[in-house]
Amino acid sequence: xxxKITVIGTGYVGLVSAxxxxxxxHEVTAVDNNKTRIKDLKKGWVPFYEPGLKKKMKDAxxxxxxxxxxxxxxxxxxxxxxxxxxxxPSAAGGKADLSQINAVVDVIIENLESSKIIVIKSTVPxxxxxxxxxxxxxxxxxxxxxxVFCPEFLREGTAVHDFFHPDRIVIGSDSKQAARxxxxxxxxxxxxxxxxxxxxxxxxxxxxxxxxxxxASRIAVINELAELxxxxxxxxxxxxxxxxxxKRIGKDFLKAGPGFGGSCFGKDVAGIIKAGEYHGVNMQxxxxxxxxxxxxxxxxxxxxxxxxxxxxxxxxxxxxxxFKADTDDVRGSAAFDVIDYLIENGAQVKAHDxxxxxxxxxxxxxxxxxxxxxxxxxxxxxxxxxxxTDWEEYKELEPEKLSQMMRGNTIVDSRNILDHxxxxxxxxxxxxxxxxxxxxxxxxxxxxxxxxxxxxxV
Ligand code: NAD
Ligand code: UGA
Numbered sequence: 001x002x003x004k005i006t007v008i009g010t011g012y013v014g015l016v017s018a019x020x021x022x023x024x025x026h027e028v029t030a031v032d033n034n035k036t037r038i039k040d041l042k043k044g045w046v047p048f049y050e051p052g053l054k055k056k057m058k059d060a061x062x063x064x065x066x067x068x069x070x071x072x073x074x075x076x077x078x079x080x081x082x083x084x085x086x087x088x089p090s091a092a093g094g095k096a097d098l099s100q101i102n103a104v105v106d107v108i109i110e111n112l113e114s115s116k117i118i119v120i121k122s123t124v125p126x127x128x129x130x131x132x133x134x135x136x137x138x139x140x141x142x143x144x145x146x147x148v149f150c151p152e153f154l155r156e157g158t159a160v161h162d163f164f165h166p167d168r169i170v171i172g173s174d175s176k177q178a179a180r181x182x183x184x185x186x187x188x189x190x191x192x193x194x195x196x197x198x199x200x201x202x203x204x205x206x207x208x209x210x211x212x213x214x215x216a217s218r219i220a221v222i223n224e225l226a227e228l229x230x231x232x233x234x235x236x237x238x239x240x241x242x243x244x245x246x247k248r249i250g251k252d253f254l255k256a257g258p259g260f261g262g263s264c265f266g267k268d269v270a271g272i273i274k275a276g277e278y279h280g281v282n283m284q285x286x287x288x289x290x291x292x293x294x295x296x297x298x299x300x301x302x303x304x305x306x307x308x309x310x311x312x313x314x315x316x317x318x319x320x321x322x323f324k325a326d327t328d329d330v331r332g333s334a335a336f337d338v339i340d341y342l343i344e345n346g347a348q349v350k351a352h353d354x355x356x357x358x359x360x361x362x363x364x365x366x367x368x369x370x371x372x373x374x375x376x377x378x379x380x381x382x383x384x385x386x387x388x389t390d391w392e393e394y395k396e397l398e399p400e401k402l403s404q405m406m407r408g409n410t411i412v413d414s415r416n417i418l419d420h421x422x423x424x425x426x427x428x429x430x431x432x433x434x435x436x437x438x439x440x441x442x443x444x445x446x447x448x449x450x451x452x453x454x455x456x457x458v
Contacts, residue, residue, distance in 0.1 A: 002026050003185060006079030008072060008104050010037060012048065012159060012329075013121055013152045014085030019053060020163035021083075022060035026185065029067045031075045041068040049328035049355045052160040072104070076111040081185065085121040085152070089263075094270030096125050105132055109139050117178050118147045123208050123268060125275040129172060129201035146178035149201040151208035156262065157326030168195045172204025209272045213286055216265040218253045220292045226256035226434025227299075236434025237416055256434040258388055258414040259296035261323030261332035266290065297334040300386050300414040301341035303431055307410055308384065312346035315407070317382035319375055320389025320415075322356035330360045334414070335388050342386075343368030350378040354391055376405060383408035390415040399426035409440055 003026050007018040010032040018030035032038050037047050044061055046054045060066040069075055076082060084104050091097035101122055108118060118136075120129055133147040149172035154162035169186060173179040179198050199207070226236040236256045244251030260266075269289050276283035305311050323333040330336075335351070342349050349369035353360065357371045372378040375393070379385065379402065387394055395417045403409070403426045411423065411430045420430035420438040427442040 001184065004078060004080045005029070005083060005185070006031060006075045006081070007083040007085055008032075008075070008107075009084065009086035009100075009122070010034075010041060010047075010068070011085065011087065012050065012156055013154065014083070015041075015046070015057075016050065016053060016154060016159045016163055017083055017085055017121060017152070018066060019057045019060055020160070021185070022063070022065040023056055023164075024186070025065070027065055028060070029069060029075045029078060031069055031072045033070060033072065035070050038068045038070045049326075050159050051157065051326055056160060072107045073111045076108050077113055079116065081117045081119060081181070082108065083119045083121050088122045088124055088267075088271075090267040090270050093274065094267075095274040096123075096267070096271040098124065098128065101128070101132075105135065109136060112140060112145065115144045117181055118145065119182055120147065120149045121152045123151065123212075123264065123271075124149070124205060125271055126202050126205040126209070127275075129205060133201075146173065146175045147201070148173040148175075148178050148182050149204045149208075150182055151204055151211075153208075153211065156329055157324060166194060168197055170197045170199065170204050170207050172199055172201035172207075174200060209268055209275075212265055212268040213272055213289070215253055216260055216269050216289050216293070217286070219255075219257075219260045219265075220289045220296075222254050222256050223259060223296045223433070224292060229434040230436070233436045234434070235436070237432075239434075256416065257390075258300050258334035258338070258433070259293045261297075261334055263329065263331040266293070266332050294337075297337040298341050299433075300334070300388065300412045301338045301345075304342075304384055304386060304410065304412050305345060307412075307429070307431065307437075310346070311342060314347045314383045315381060316342050316347045316349050317375075317378040317385045317406070318342075318349055318351040318369075319353075319378065319385065319387045319394050320391060321351055321353035321360040321371075322389050322391075325389055325391045328353075328355040328359050330356050330363055333360075333388070335360065336364060338386060338388060339364070339369050340366070350382065352378040353389065354393060356389075379405045381405075381407045384410040384412070386412040386414065387417065388414055390417050399423045399428065403427055 005021050005026045005028050007014050007030045010030050018028050022028040040047055044058050086100035086104055088096050129147055129149040136145060151170050171179045171182050183196055229236040240254040243249055244254050273283045273287055321330055321335040322328055339349050350372055351369055352372050352375040361371055399422055409428045411428050413430055413432045416432040423430050424438045424441045427440045429440050430438045
């Protein structure tokens with residue numbers, strides 16, 4: 001049955017959910033306290049790059065099934081079900097900052113005129129949903145309103161696909177009736193084959209945090225193995241393929257790279273450590289995920305420095321500023337750490353990203369680097385190249401063209417997306433993550449030696 005749904009927060013989760021729910025046929029009001037964002041959304045502008053979202057949003061606007069507003073009081077009054085999808089960033093020390101959630105709960109309490117179901121989509125520490133429900137029961141006349149935790153598992157870059165094809169739907173609720181209503185909100189658009197797990201709110205909160213911690217730990221482990229693989233002359237891509245063939249382990253999330261980024265793994269790992277501390281549990285193993293990951297992020301720059309001897313005076317092209325491909329999100333991206341290291345050690349950096357350049361410039365104000373609209377401009381006369389994001393267009397780099405554009409011949413391919421043997425035939429020395437360095441197979445193509453001599457003689 002179609003419902004009137006209010007979604008509070010129009011970020012990655014809120015906007016994708018609002019558009020997805022409207023696509024299913026519900027009547028959706030999406031709210032944000034960022035007035036500029038609401039103005040843009042009303043015009044059909046999507047505030048971030050997410051494949052497929054713009055079209056789905058336009059369809060929903062045209063069908064009149066989605067409305068945008070910054071008047072949260074009216075939106076709370078009109079919705080039968082209220083989704084909360086505001087941010088839960090890290091506060092100082094790593095604890096989850098619930099101020100955005102609390103501000104929304106204030107508005108709900110002030111404006112609730114009948115019983116509703118409140119669905120929390122934001123990631124919150126264990127115990128938060130019960131605490132909100134208790135607060136609402138204490139302060140509200142309509143004590144039969146329900147609060148449900150329905151964690152979101154979408155990935156940026158594939159968020160629209162993930163909304164319609166999730167691996168599972170988790171509904172954390174102590175009320176069977178509320179759980180059934182929330183489950184029905186997602187059907188019929190989502191196949192009945194998708195498992196629905198009904199559990200308590202606190203278990204659902206553990207599922208969300210636990211999933212992110214598990215995924216983050218896999219990346220941390222594969223990256224440490226990659227470092228060992230470099231030391232012993234192995235190939236982490238082959239090793240990961242072999243490890244992943246064990247059905248108990250599985251092949252996904254075993255790609256070595258420049259550490260994990262994004263807005264959630266880091267904050268959720270830190271958040272669960274703090275939740276552990278609060279409840280007297282020392283999350284010793286989980287704590288190491290963050291320290292390991294932080295050290296991984298700088299490795300591409302350090303490896304380049306080792307290969308070149310010094311970064312001083314080198315022109316380095318950095319391809320990829322987004323934390324992963326198919327998004328313009330730069331939160332937690334290794335690009336910050338790598339460019340920091342390069343410029344602090346005397347290199348001049350020209351960077352490129354097909355979508356994230358603008359956001360990166362807003363976030364990163366240091367001198368010593370510039371962003372180029374075309375990758376060719378970043379690569380022109382570069383002494384070395386570092387690839388940080390696995391964008392499709394970087395996978396298609398052609399060695400011959402690259403050798404004509406660049407001055408030097410060193411490539412740090414942190415995502416292992418290039419054919420290193422092929423590039424070596426065009427005079428490049430390629431360093432992948434977790435793989436042995438493949439040196440130029442072209443005789444007398446000692447570009448780095450010539451370059452070293454030129455820099456030393458200056
Ligand atoms: P975001 O920062 O992109 O968006 C949050 C939005 O909420 C912003 O537009 C902000 O203006 C708005 N907002 C804040 N306070 C508000 C208020 N009082 N009233 C109305 N609007 C308000 O965040 P996000 O990436 O969408 O993440 C939201 C939550 O979902 C977080 O808890 C996150 O951990 C979780 N999550 C995120 C992802 C992801 O891929 N980004 C995936 C799963 C879960
Ligand atoms: C992640 C989870 O995958 C989602 O299920 C979850 O909903 C979301 O966090 C969240 O809670 O915010 P996301 O951060 O969008 O989604 O992207 P991922 O695809 O998980 O990638 C995260 C980081 O890990 C990226 O930097 C990516 O490059 C890196 N990664 C991923 C690897 O280095 N290797 C891999 O094999 C996979």
